[in-house]
Amino acid sequence: xxxxxxxxxxxxxxxxxxxxxxxxxxxxxxxxxxxxxxxxxxxxxxxxxxxxxxxxxxxxxxxxxxxxxxxxxxxxxxxxxxxxxxxxxxxxxxxxxxxxxxxxxxxxx
Numbered sequence: 001x002x003x004x005x006x007x008x009x010x011x012x013x014x015x016x017x018x019x020x021x022x023x024x025x026x027x028x029x030x031x032x033x034x035x036x037x038x039x040x041x042x043x044x045x046x047x048x049x050x051x052x053x054x055x056x057x058x059x060x061x062x063x064x065x066x067x068x069x070x071x072x073x074x075x076x077x078x079x080x081x082x083x084x085x086x087x088x089x090x091x092x093x094x095x096x097x098x099x100x101x102x103x104x105x106x107x108x109x
Contacts, residue, residue: 002085002086005075006086008075009075009079009084009085009086011025012025013079013084016029025076028076033080033081036076036080037077039076040070040073043069043073046066046069047070049066050066051063
């Protein structure tokens, strides 16, 4: 599965330099980090609403679709800041042997 993320990260990096008139990703980068963050927030809200709907209806198709949009825009954000999916996967792997409560306590929350 991480192959898909790696391939997508390559495409996103390449599209940073594309023509904003022909590439959605390039148009986001041309508008700056704040626009990218706005899209992440918008997709996050849509994902939350889809999860609430899925709980009541049992239909998870919108939740999957909205989560894909959220992940996509998060990857655009990471790319903008010189990061990629491997950075996140490495952090998740680091946490693998920690209990969630221990990990949270280590951050002082």
